[in-house]
Amino acid sequence: MKNTEKLEKETNREYALRVIRANIINLELAPGSMISEQDIANELNLSRTPVHEAMQELSSTKIIEILPQRGSHVSLIDMAHVDEAVFVRATIESAITEMACQQANEKDIQELEENVTLQQFYYEKNNLDKIMELDNAFHEKMYRITNKMQCHYMVRLMSIHYDRIRELTLHSFNAERIIKEHEEILEAFKAKDAAAARKALDKHLSRKHIQEDEIKKKYPQYFA
Numbered sequence: 001m002k003n004t005e006k007l008e009k010e011t012n013r014e015y016a017l018r019v020i021r022a023n024i025i026n027l028e029l030a031p032g033s034m035i036s037e038q039d040i041a042n043e044l045n046l047s048r049t050p051v052h053e054a055m056q057e058l059s060s061t062k063i064i065e066i067l068p069q070r071g072s073h074v075s076l077i078d079m080a081h082v083d084e085a086v087f088v089r090a091t092i093e094s095a096i097t098e099m100a101c102q103q104a105n106e107k108d109i110q111e112l113e114e115n116v117t118l119q120q121f122y123y124e125k126n127n128l129d130k131i132m133e134l135d136n137a138f139h140e141k142m143y144r145i146t147n148k149m150q151c152h153y154m155v156r157l158m159s160i161h162y163d164r165i166r167e168l169t170l171h172s173f174n175a176e177r178i179i180k181e182h183e184e185i186l187e188a189f190k191a192k193d194a195a196a197a198r199k200a201l202d203k204h205l206s207r208k209h210i211q212e213d214e215i216k217k218k219y220p221q222y223f224a
Contacts, residue, residue, distance in 0.1 A: 109186075
């Protein structure tokens with residue numbers, strides 16, 4: 001399991017949740033694998049309580065299944081859960097992106113442009129982890145512009161099912177398309193064309209099924 005340092009104002013529960021979630025998404029905790037609260041607590045140098053709380057929160061989204069007296073395991077990828085996660089994200093983020101385009105100031109647009117430039121830089125370096133990190137930050141910026149961070153928290157928690165597909169897609173296919181779609185959203189922001197921003201975002205989030213069959217063939221053990 002990959003670990004990161006605890007952030008300055010992060011509670012122990014938030015820290016455990018962030019690390020476990022990240023390791024599920026990046027497949028360090030692979031679909032179907034067993035996980036131990038005590039082992040994670042030891043690795044993160046925490047008591048078992050915040051780890052248990054984080055696991056309970058993740059189990060509410062069905063990404064972890066807690067088995068009484070036997071431990072817990074990471075759920076296999078269920079496309080029904082992926083579909084629902086995409087529906088929630090697309091419904092909320094489509095509206096928020098349109099609002100963000102209307103509300104964004106020059107500094108916001110500059111930050112989005114810097115993000116896309118860095119995506120291209122790391123694409124040329126073949127650093128897929130950084131591209132995923134920047135991808136997430138690009139979309140989070142929409143919620144920050146509109147001051148809708150509670151919506152971001154809700155979408156992010158549920159999107160974990162979709163995020164595993166994103167991770168597999170990123171590592172299986174050329175990432176250039178993803179960057180180009182972010183550029184389309186950015187150009188709409190520069191033009192203050194909220195309708196175009198929403199349309200570009202909708203296209204960006206609608207591609208999850210394009211390579212689904214290929215991913216299932218490559219990683220059959222990960223799917224329910």
